[in-house]
Amino acid sequence: MGFAENLTELRKLNNYSQEDLAERIGVSRQTLSKYETGESLPDIEKCRQLADVFSVTVDDLISYEKSDEENMGYGIPPRGKHIFGMVRVGEKGQIVIPAKARKIFDIGPGDNLIVLGEEGQGIALIKEKSLLGLINRAKRT
Secondary structure, three states: OOHHHHHHHHHHHOOOOHHHHHHHHOOOHHHHHHHHHOOOOOOHHHHHHHHHHHOOOHHHHHHOOOOHHHHOOOOOOOOOOOOOOOOOOOOOOOOOOOHHHHHHOOOOOOOOEEEEEEOOOEEEEEEHHHHHHHHHHHHHO
């Protein structure tokens, strides 16, 4: 998917009409329609405004390619949020953290991860070093 398709999908997912979105970024509905058909492209400032409206990165707005394994059919993820795909729990409860997640969160062999959970909400992993850093900062305030 390219910019035009990403813009159209985000607009529809967020229940904006072309008029609503055009007004939010200060262009005409016709101009927004041209963005969505690929007839024209916005300048960088309008791209930044569009990305802010949808809480996505400019890079994802422009060039995000949907991968079913990565996002399980969802659209462009909000800025700083990720869907890494599905993992299978092994017989002894082990999981393999996807490579992209390991890279983004700098998780390597030998790192200790703390498993947090809330019934009805799910499970979260946090690096031991990150949690200790948060605790130490909280103690200083």
